[in-house]
Amino acid sequence: MPDHDGRAGVTSPRVLVTGGGRGVGAAIVRALALSGFEVTFTVRTATAEAQALIAEIKAEKPDAALTPRSLDLADKAAVDGFAAEVADGPAYFGFVHNAGMSYDTLAALVDQTRAEELMQVNYWSFVRLAGALLRPMTRARAGRIVAIGSIAADVANAGNAVYAGSKAALAGYCRTLAIESARRGVTVNVVAPGFVDTAMLEPYAACRANVEKQIPAGRFARPADVAGVVDFLLSPGAAYVTGATLPVDGGLTAALAIQR
Template sequence: MEGKLSNRVALVTGGASGIGRGIAHRFALEGAKVSVVDINLEGAKKVVKDIENLGGKALAVECDVGDENQVNKAVRETEESLGRVGILVNNAGNVTFNLVSNMTTEQWRDMFRVHVEGAFYFSRAIVKSMETGDRIINISSVAGLTGETMGAHYSAAKTALLGFTRTLALEVAHQGITVNAIAPGIIETAMTKEIIAGAPEFCKDIPIHRFGTPEDIAETAVFLASPGADYITGQVIVVDGGLTLYNTSQQLIHRALGI
């Protein structure tokens, strides 16, 4: 397939579902060869089959992103099958909820292990062979900008990912490699299913009046991976339907005006 990413090799972590799956599909439609990396191998294989049915080329790779050895192995498998990775999307993530007062050390550490250490391991393994025009895209969250009740560990990990993004961007800018982050709002995925089910009317408090979709994030990822984003690096692109702009006073005004 021909497109903005033709003949590029992209590796997407957490690619078996949700935002990762959306990005993998969209990259394939733009002509990229996609390595779908996930701890859920069967899910990754389904995504690969979907991409192949569309006429694209993809590879399913099983990997626990918090395991350094598995990460290095996943990168080798990708390079051997598809070629040098020019686009890396660090998307793998998980979510749990707990108050700080009740949070276990294991819950805290696991959040950083997956979100932060995973991004570090993959970036370190791949950036050494990257060339001018290559891209690293980290999937953070608006929780990394605003905080999140019962999610101190998640918010802290996503904030750390933003610091990592900015620093790595500075380190590799002279090589023509860009590093950016996307901060999604509430996106309809398996991870947010319980949140949305518990408060379906909340979408009315989002200025655009709907929850986001994986496709919304995928479109932004395609732009950041494309030649059109050559002069953008170290940035956080918020894709949240205006959620982070909507404070309490604005909510009252909107409700009073019926909009």
């Protein structure tokens, strides 16, 4: 039987978050740590931000368990090594793949080397790490896997072909993984943000006001808006939610693109 948190067979609610040093990833780390999870999170360059994040969380929850790990998801050998490590360790209850990179260019001008690096970070690193973590989860008959996708997987935006393709691949993979693992107590879902107020969108500051006018909610998402949905998906209340993609976009994809 599951314990009071719904995590059957798991004595320590351990969660791995990729790209947890800043932005949406930091908000996810914060939300999960404050919910009582023991959070390991990867960083590439955000080392100082990670330490500041840990200090901030511990000021609010002194017993919070947080472990930053340096990992470049673009480095396939490094990802393989880390995957082997987590596969041999105690089972993780949750895995949140937040890390990602963008690459804006017209489809006709795509540089394959850059595109392959993006696919390694956004897609292949998830495939490798999810595969490593899934077997211990299925043995424990408890696990939650969440991939941070994007509404770009379903709606086109000029100059976004490679990024959108990586997120569409991620969503398709997660749907299949969900049906393969559901009977073993593991859920797999995608959270698909729209425009989120992070450093990734700073280059588009000049057109922000115009974009916000087209979002029914009238604003960009806050990182905490995305983190709250992730926190829910790792909660007991989401035990029967799997194979889903949950948009966090303020109604943007529900709206008709042509404005009167």
